[in-house]
Amino acid sequence: MKFVLILSGLVLFIIIWLVLDFKLGRKKHLSVAVRTETSILHGDFDIFTHGRELFHDYFTAIRQAKKQIHVLFYIVKDDAISQEFFMILKEKAQEGVEVRLLLDRLGSWKVKRKVVTALKEAGIQFAFSNRIKLPYLFYSTQVRNHRKITIIDGEIGYLGGYNIGKEYIDEDPKLSPWRDYHVKITGESVNFLQSEFLIDWNEYFGEDLLRQPAYFPVLPRGVVRHQFIPTEAGQLEENFLRLIRKAEESIIIGTPYFIPSAAIFAELLESRRRGVGLTVIVPFTADHLLVQEASYRYLRQLLAAGSRVYQYKNGFYHAKTIVIDNKICDIGTANFDQRSLFLNKEINCFFYDPAFIERLKAIIQKDIHDSKPLTLAELNKPNFIRTQKERLAAALSYFL
Structure with a gap:
């Protein structure tokens, strides 16, 4: 009976802690979240619905980068396509291209410490976003950075549902073929994607680049009317x-x-x-x-x-x-x-x-x-x- 009472008390304590942790963490999050949306912008877009086509185009664009590669993903796995992705980024960093890679801490949990160390040794600037942290441990495990953004040389952007892993290129038998929508963006609105990446980058890496004109080139006006809403x-x-x-x-x-x-x-x-x-x-x-x-x-x-x-x-x-x-x-x-x-x-x-x-x-x-x-x-x-x-x-x- 004594054991049952102790166990019941422990369970009740955990439930109360989880509820308070979540409510207080959410209250804090709401107090600091900033509402943003762009005015109507004009750009040009390609749509990709198959992973192999997307990643052929995506990897080609990264390989052609001359100045900067900025990447934010929710999920990067530990498999062949992930290793190819990391290899390309390391090669570009060793060529002198600025490479910044931001991955969600839980979404990319398969990216181990030795991989991160190898990326940094190759010259890649790396950070995990949305790390689990005090004082709201439970709430911080639930709030994920689910964005998938890439900006290349400040001129080409990618945005959509694809992450990096074998299932996204139809190599998971249960989930193949994988159907998703991802867009490639050129034109004036790429500057906004750049600013959103750099806001997240500053939050998790501590490097403020928002006022650096090198990251915001003058871009042509495209034809498709749109707006971004983070x-x-x-x-x-x-x-x-x-x-x-x-x-x-x-x-x-x-x-x-x-x-x-x-x-x-x-x-x-x-x-x-x-x-x-x-x-x-x-x-x-x-x-x-x-x-x-x-x-x-x-x-x-x-x-x-x-x-x-x-x-x-x-x-x-x-x-x-x-x-x-x-x-x-x-x-x-x-x-x-x-x-x-x-x-x-x-x-x-x-x-x-x-x-x-x-x-x-x-x-x-x-x-x-x-x-x-x-x-x-x-x-x-x-x-x-x-x-x-x-x-x-x-x-x-x-x-x-």
């Missing part, structure tokens, strides 16, 4: 709400994890009540425990409200996009889930160019063609194990 600490929710409220005819959402906030879900249901068509694309195969089950309670209600839901079957669907009518589309690093909404650092690009939106919609139509419709009858079919998973997922949905 977010953290809950800022993304309001941005998504604004998008949904603008819809008059249709909303398309592509995401690997459909776990919206209460406010966003209510707005989606309201959009259906006012006659807006709603289409959601999600994976058929999940890559993490419980994320699929967490989505089912929302998808049931959307299907009952007349929405269309498709499960992508030609590999794993990791794209992150929203299309509102034919007027606005979003491609970025943020998933349609509560972790991206409330915890992660993200960066999204909103496009206002009709021709670009048509390009993206053609890609989405291909993805719908490679999907199967999900029906309410399937989700309502009795399944004891799935029901228990859904209950557990509902309790943990904020952290999935």
Whole structure:
């Protein structure tokens, strides 16, 4: 009995500590987060949907760098493509190119100390972002830098859903082929990507380069109207709400994890009540425990409200996009889930160019063609194990 009381007291203490740690850490984060978005910018964009094509282009661009390579990733693995990536960066650093590499501490946990040491010895300036730290240990484990940004010579930018690892180039049998959206950017807006990288770099490496003109060349004005919106600490929710409220005819959402906030879900249901068509694309195969089950309670209600839901079957669907009518589309690093909404650092690009939106919609139509419709009858079919998973997922949905 004494042991049970001690154990119960210990469990209660841990729960109280975790709750207080998270609430106080979030309060602190909210107090320092700065809301930023650009004015309308003009650039030129290529879209990549297959990893092999993206990384062929990406590695070629890095190899051609003359001055600087600035890279921020959420995940870099310990595998052949990661080693090739590191090798290219080391070669460029040894040639005299400034190379700065910023990786999320937990997302890139497979990057070991000896690898970091070798990178630094080759001349690469390296830092981990979002390290676990006091006084809010639990909260700091949850807040990740989920951005994927690269800027080369201040003139070429990359942004989107791809990380560095074998699954992203179709070498994971369970998740192949990997479907994602990543953009290559040229034009005036690359300067903003540069500034966002350097803000994060200064926070974690302690080197302030924002006032250095060498990193901000004069760039030509492109043709695609767009704006960048970096977010953290809950800022993304309001941005998504604004998008949904603008819809008059249709909303398309592509995401690997459909776990919206209460406010966003209510707005989606309201959009259906006012006659807006709603289409959601999600994976058929999940890559993490419980994320699929967490989505089912929302998808049931959307299907009952007349929405269309498709499960992508030609590999794993990791794209992150929203299309509102034919007027606005979003491609970025943020998933349609509560972790991206409330915890992660993200960066999204909103496009206002009709021709670009048509390009993206053609890609989405291909993805719908490679999907199967999900029906309410399937989700309502009795399944004891799935029901228990859904209950557990509902309790943990904020952290999935």
